[in-house]
Structure formats: C-alpha cells, structure tokens
Amino acid sequence: MDFAIFLVQCLNAVQYGLLLFLVASGLTLIFGILGVINLAHGSFYMIGAYLAYALAPWVGAHLGGGFFTALAIGLMLSVAFGYLLEWGFVSYLYERDHLQQVLMTYGLILVFEELRSILVGDDVHGVAPPAWLAGSVPLGHVMTYPVYRLFMSGVCVAVALGLYAIIARTRLGMAIRAGATNREMAQSLGVDIRLLYRIVFAAGVTLAVFAGMIAAPVSSVYPGMGNQVLIISFVVVVIGGIGSIRGALLASLLVGFADTFGKVFIPQTAGILVYVLMAAILLWRPEGLFRTG
Amino acid sequence: MTVRRNALARVTLAAALCVVAVGAGAQSRIRIGFMLPYTGTYAALGTAIENGFRLYVQEKGGKLGGRELEYFKVDDESEPSKAVDNINKLIKRDNVDVVVGTVHSGVVMAMAKVAKDTNTLLVIPNAGARAVTGPMCAPNIFRSSFSNWQPGYAMGKVAGERGAKKVATITWKYAAGNESVEGFKDGLKASGGEVVKELTLPFPNVEFQALLTEIAATKPDAVYAFFAGGGAVKFVKDYAAAGLNKTIPLYGPGFLTDGTLEAQGAAAQGMLTTLHYADGLDLPKDKAFRADYSKTYKTNPDVYAVQGYDAAQMLDAGFTAVKGDVARRKELVAAIESAHIDSPRGTFTLSKSHDPVQDIYLRKVIGNENRVEGVAVKALADPSPGCRM
Numbered sequence: 001m002d003f004a005i006f007l008v009q010c011l012n013a014v015q016y017g018l019l020l021f022l023v024a025s026g027l028t029l030i031f032g033i034l035g036v037i038n039l040a041h042g043s044f045y046m047i048g049a050y051l052a053y054a055l056a057p058w059v060g061a062h063l064g065g066g067f068f069t070a071l072a073i074g075l076m077l078s079v080a081f082g083y084l085l086e087w088g089f090v091s092y093l094y095e096r097d098h099l100q101q102v103l104m105t106y107g108l109i110l111v112f113e114e115l116r117s118i119l120v121g122d123d124v125h126g127v128a129p130p131a132w133l134a135g136s137v138p139l140g141h142v143m144t145y146p147v148y149r150l151f152m153s154g155v156c157v158a159v160a161l162g163l164y165a166i167i168a169r170t171r172l173g174m175a176i177r178a179g180a181t182n183r184e185m186a187q188s189l190g191v192d193i194r195l196l197y198r199i200v201f202a203a204g205v206t207l208a209v210f211a212g213m214i215a216a217p218v219s220s221v222y223p224g225m226g227n228q229v230l231i232i233s234f235v236v237v238v239i240g241g242i243g244s245i246r247g248a249l250l251a252s253l254l255v256g257f258a259d260t261f262g263k264v265f266i267p268q269t270a271g272i273l274v275y276v277l278m279a280a281i282l283l284w285r286p287e288g289l290f291r292t293g
Numbered sequence: 294m295t296v297r298r299n300a301l302a303r304v305t306l307a308a309a310l311c312v313v314a315v316g317a318g319a320q321s322r323i324r325i326g327f328m329l330p331y332t333g334t335y336a337a338l339g340t341a342i343e344n345g346f347r348l349y350v351q352e353k354g355g356k357l358g359g360r361e362l363e364y365f366k367v368d369d370e371s372e373p374s375k376a377v378d379n380i381n382k383l384i385k386r387d388n389v390d391v392v393v394g395t396v397h398s399g400v401v402m403a404m405a406k407v408a409k410d411t412n413t414l415l416v417i418p419n420a421g422a423r424a425v426t427g428p429m430c431a432p433n434i435f436r437s438s439f440s441n442w443q444p445g446y447a448m449g450k451v452a453g454e455r456g457a458k459k460v461a462t463i464t465w466k467y468a469a470g471n472e473s474v475e476g477f478k479d480g481l482k483a484s485g486g487e488v489v490k491e492l493t494l495p496f497p498n499v500e501f502q503a504l505l506t507e508i509a510a511t512k513p514d515a516v517y518a519f520f521a522g523g524g525a526v527k528f529v530k531d532y533a534a535a536g537l538n539k540t541i542p543l544y545g546p547g548f549l550t551d552g553t554l555e556a557q558g559a560a561a562q563g564m565l566t567t568l569h570y571a572d573g574l575d576l577p578k579d580k581a582f583r584a585d586y587s588k589t590y591k592t593n594p595d596v597y598a599v600q601g602y603d604a605a606q607m608l609d610a611g612f613t614a615v616k617g618d619v620a621r622r623k624e625l626v627a628a629i630e631s632a633h634i635d636s637p638r639g640t641f642t643l644s645k646s647h648d649p650v651q652d653i654y655l656r657k658v659i660g661n662e663n664r665v666e667g668v669a670v671k672a673l674a675d676p677s678p679g680c681r682m
Contacts, residue, residue: 002510005506005509005510008506008509009503009506012502012503012506013503015502016500016502117336122333122334122336122337123337123552123555123556124522124523124525124526124552124553124556125555125556126526126530126555126556126557126558128558136534136535136536138536143505143506143509143535143536143537144534144535144536145535146534146535148534149502149534218527218530218531219499219527220523220526220527220530220556221556222522222523222526223333223334223523224334224523225523228497228498228499259500259503260500260502260503261503263494263500263503263504264503264504264506264507267466267492267493267494270493270494270495270498271466271495271498
C-alpha cells in the first residue's frame with residue numbers, strides 16, 4: 001500500500017467514523033442520561049432516511065425544492081415526534097427494569113418497520129444530494145471523492161462541537177449533567193426533570209433522524225437499514241462509555257479505523273474485528289473509555 | 294338457551310357440510326403448496342411468483358394435466374430457522390402433492406432436505422443455491438429459475454471477450470456471492486482472463502469505501518460485483534461517485550440492476566449485466582406473457598413472475614404425461630426431464646441435475662430498463678459438481 005492510498009483509506013475511516021458518531025451520539029444521550037435502552041434508535045435513523053426520500057418531492061412541489069428546506073422540515077417533525085413519543089411511551093420506562101425497556105422499544109421497531117412497509121413499500125429508493133454538492137473532487141490520480149461525503153463529515157464535526165458546547169457550557173447542559181448524576185437532587189434544586197428528560201429524548205431522536213436524512217443520499221433508502229446501524233451504534237456507545245459524547249466521538253473514530261483497515265488487511269475477519277476491539281477495550285476499561293454520571 | 298343451541302346446531306351443520314365439500318373436491322384435485330415469502334423484504338417476489346404460476350394455470354382453464362388444483366399457502370418469512378416447520382405444515386398437515394418454493398437460498402436448503410427425506414415433489418421458483426442441484430440433488434427436486442453460477446459464468450465469458458485480462462471481484466461473503474464469483478472465474482478463464490483480486494465484506498455490510506479504494510489501487514481491467522437490493526443500489530452509486538466507472542467497467546449478474554434502476558439513476562446507465570431474462574426480448578411468447586400478465590394483475594411482470602409461470606409449465610408437462618395421476622412419480626419425473634419449456638425467456642430444457650439449460654442474455658441499462666444486447670452464452674448448463682442421481 002503506497003502512501004497516497006494509505007491517506008485515502010484514513011479519510012475513509014474518519015468519514016465513516018464521523019457518520020457513526022452522528023447516530024451514536026443520540027443513543028448515548030438517551031442511554032446515559034435517561035437510563036433507557038432504546039432499541040428503536042435504528043428505526044429513528046431509518047425514519048430520517050425515509051423522510052428525506054418522502055419530503056423531497058413534496059418540498060419540490062410546494063416550497064420550490066431544496067435539500068435543506070426538506071432537512072429543516074424533517075428536523076421540526078422529528079422534535080415533535082420525539083417529544084410525543086417520550087410523553088406517550090418512554091416516560092413510563094424510567095422506573096422500570098431493562099427487560100421492560102427492551103420489550104417496549106423492540107415493539108416500537110416492529111411497529112415502525114410495518115408502518116414503513118405499508119406507507120412506502122419495500123422497494124429500494126435513492127435520494128439526490130443537492131446539486132452543488134453532487135460533484136466529486138480528484139484525490140491525486142487514485143480516484144475521485146464525492147463532495148457530499150466531505151460535506152457530511154463537516155456536518156458531523158459541527159454537530160460534535162455543538163453538542164460539546166451545549167453540554168459543557170450552557171445552563172441546560174449543566175441541568176442535564178446534574179440530572180444524569182442524581183435525579184432527585186437535581187429535582188430538589190428546582191430542575192424540572194420531566195421536562196428535561198423530554199427535551200433530552202427529543203434531542204436524541206432528532207440526532208438519529210438528522211443522521212438518517214444526511215446519510216440518505218449516500219446510503220440509499222431501503223427496508224431494514226436501521227437495524228444494521230443500531231448494532232454498530234451500541235458498540236460505539238459501549239466502547240466510548242455510556243453517556244459520554246466525547247467517548248462516543250473517540251469510539252466512532254476507532255470503529256471507523258478498525259472497520260476500514262480490517263476490510264483491507266484481514267478481510268477474513270472483517271465481520272468480527274469491531275467486536276474484538278470492543279472486547280479488548282472492555283477488558284482494559286470495563287466502563288468504556290469515558291464513563292460519566 | 295334454545296336460540297343458542299339452534300345457532301350451535303347450525304354452525305355444526307355448516308362445518309359438516311364444509312368438510313364434505315372439501316373431502317369430495319380433494320379427490321379430484323391436485324394439492325399444490327406455495328411456500329413463499331409473503332411478508333418482509335422479499336414479499337413482492339413471492340407475490341410475483343404466485344401470480345406467474347396462477348397465470349399459466351388460468352391459461353389452461355384452471356387445470357394442470359387435466360386436473361383441477363387446490364392451493365395451500367405458507368408464508369416462509371425468508372426465515373431459514375422456521376423452514377423445516379413451515380414445509381412440514383404443507384407436507385404433513387395439508388398433504389400436498391407438490392411444494393412450490395422459495396426465494397431465499399437458506400430457506401430452500403432446509404426445504405430440499407425435507408423434500409428429499411419425504412420424497413415430496415419440489416419445484417424451486419427462484420433460490421439459486423448451487424448445493425440444491427449439486428450434492429443435494431434428487432429425482433423429486435426441480436428448479437425453474439437459475440443457479441447462481443450461471444449468470445456469473447456468462448458475465449465472465451463476456452468480460453474476457455471484451456478484453457478484460459485482469460479482473461477484481463467484490464461480493465458479500467456468503468453462499469450466493471461466493472457461487473456467483475465462482476461462476477465468473479470459470480467463465481473468465483474460458484475466455485482468457487484471470488481474477489487478480491477477490492474482495493469480500495460481511496453480509497449485509499454496505500460500507501464499500503475502503504474496498505473501492507483498494508480497487509482504485511489495484512487498477513484492474515474490469516470489476517465483477519455481486520450485490521442485491523439496497524446493497525446493489527449503494528454499491529453502484531458509490532462506484533460511480535468514486536469515479537471508477539469512467540476507467541474500469543463494472544460488470545455483474547442481473548440482480549445488480551434488476552428492480553433497482555429507479556434508485557440507482559444515472560450511476561447505472563450503460564452498465565452491462567447478465568441474466569436469463571431481459572427487457573425487450575423479441576419473442577412472441579414473451580410479448581403475449583407480458584400483455585396477459587399486465588392485464589390480469591395491473592402491473593408489469595418481472596423475472597420472478599416468469600419463474601413462477603415456468604414452474605407451473607414444468608408441472609403441467611409432468612402431470613399431462615401421467616394424465617394427472619401424480620402417484621406415477623417415475624413417469625412424471627421423466628416427462629419433466631425431457632420437456633421443452635416454452636418460457637417467456639425463450640425455450641429451455643432441464644439438465645441432468647434438474648436445473649434449466651438456458652440462454653443467458655447480455656443486457657445493457659438504458660433508462661429504467663435492462664435492454665437485451667444479445668445472448669451471452671447459448672444453452673448454458675450448470676455442471677452441478679457433486680450431483681449423483
């Protein structure tokens with residue numbers, strides 16, 4: 001492998017890792033702060049991708065088109081959706097054990113998959129990226145790299161920085177951290193925990209939907225796309241330490257590198273390499289890289 | 294109380310009448326069991342196969358071999374772990390004479406085992422797993438579709454003829470992918486090329502970027518890819534986005550571009566693939582079939598509908614030879630073995646291992662169609678290694 005190819009592979013790894021982070025960040029928020037094992041997180045990702053597919057023609061007809069208009073509408077819908085879901089279902093899960101959480105959120109997966117099948121069907125669909133991002137840039141004379149993938153990486157970095165700023169630097173972030181550490185104490189100090197949890201859950205859902213919408217032009221839109229993402233996201237959350245945004249970012253990049261170079265150097269074991277990495281890290285640090293709360 | 298008893302009596306009577314009716318009918322009807330996916334990712338394929346089958350029966354006035362049919366259905370959910378239970382429902386509970394199924398290769402392996410053990414007639418209308426007509430082949434097992442090896446071999450032959458000497462292959466690491474690549478290697482060898490790099494990734498992983506970079510670094514003359522569904526869409530688009538399609542032609546079996554062209558869009562235009570069916574075949578049989586199918590079901594037929602239609606034709610050939618007496622199994626099997634099936638894809642016969650011996654078409658993606666370019670290999674038969682009958 002010459003140096004140019006190596007650099008391109010590094011770019012592939014970082015780019016894949018950042019996309020993983022976008023999905024996993026919502027999962028680690030919900031898992032770490034609300035203590036809810038949310039198996040339906042992959043479904044939110046899928047819903048996002050299908051929203052990008054379904055909204056594009058509607059936005060084109062009524063609002064004159066635009067990928068970002070569709071994105072904005074999708075985000076508003078997902079905030080409302082997450083808020084209602086927390087109110088109707090998830091808020092009953094905080095005091096219950098993990099088995100009941102798993103059952104409820106697994107049930108949600110089945111409902112969402114079936115609804116998807118009824119509403120949109122089982123075909124594979126493509127989503128067009130915005131025209132000004134549709135091109136490619138040459139990478140040396142090896143190959144070209146789609147501009148949209150680079151744009152995606154930029155968005156992921158921006159989201160990572162934004163999340164960090166909110167959690168570490170704002171009053172809301174302080175309340176969230178307090179709520180995660182000690183629910184009762186935070187409540188007695190005047191933090192409205194119910195509202196706070198609802199906001200966090202809605203934010204988690206929105207992050208997953210956002211990831212799905214952003215990824216749709218690259219990944220296409222197809223049945224079962226959420227399940228695959230769910231498993232790898234849990235790996236990221238466990239490696240990074242439950243509830244830690246910083247950990248999720250580092251873990252995503254680690255998984256990105258392990259997956260990319262695993263496929264290239266030891267293709268026979270590419271399927272399990274990520275899990276070997278997880279096992280090794282858990283042996284070394286059973287709580288994950290950064291444990292919060 | 295009397296009212297209730299009355300009602301109960303009526304229900305009992307009705308039930309008894311039903312049993313009599315079913316019993317009387319069953320004597321003169323051949324019992325056909327469909328074991329197909331009616332839910333899940335492959336639901337559309339299962340429906341198309343059944344539609345195709347019923348269309349042929351309808352053309353024959355509702356009869357095969359002069360006997361009326363009775364249908365039994367089981368949804369296999371494309372779930373290998375439930376396959377044995379599901380096929381036993383048809384064989385033991387419903388007492389079917391024939392099982393028609395299925396799409397998923399993993400499910401069909403379990404079905405073939407049970408069919409072989411119970412000596413039940415089985416017609417496979419899609420799943421291309423080679424083992425079923427290879428080491429597991431049996432007199433009572435037939436296939437109306439293809440073996441994974443066939444389109445691969447044809448593409449290999451064409452790639453070599455078009456001057457590809459060094460080729461890279463890429464597929465998911467599972468049976469269908471491996472078998473397809475195996476066929477491609479055999480075909481490429483026959484026309485003077487060789488595979489220099491075999492890339493695989495775990496099923497159903499769709500993160501191709503690392504392997505695309507590998508392809509760019511290897512600089513082969515061509516690439517052969519086996520993917521289906523969402524993976525096929527993403528691979529073809531990623532390949533184009535990486536700019537590789539400008540310098541390295543991408544070949545594949547028909548599944549790479551079948552039913553996915555709307556989603557693949559511009560990325561797939563001009564691609565060459567091989568399959569036993571294509572758009573724009575200039576065959577009277579195909580034109581009639583397409584017209585009838587779209588009239589009956591208000592939708593266009595696909596390759597799966599053709600395979601279902603031909604499953605019914607193969608059974609008809611067998612049933613007709615024994616005048617509907619399915620107990621005369623030996624003659625029935627011999628009749629199917631020697632039949633010339635007038636398929637919408639073109640006439641085909643069956644190999645010793647009971648796979649279709651068929652023309653594989655070279656197709657080119659133009660708009661939303663896989664237009665036929667010509668015949669890649671005439672009357673291609675899978676050598677079916679390991680089959681002893």
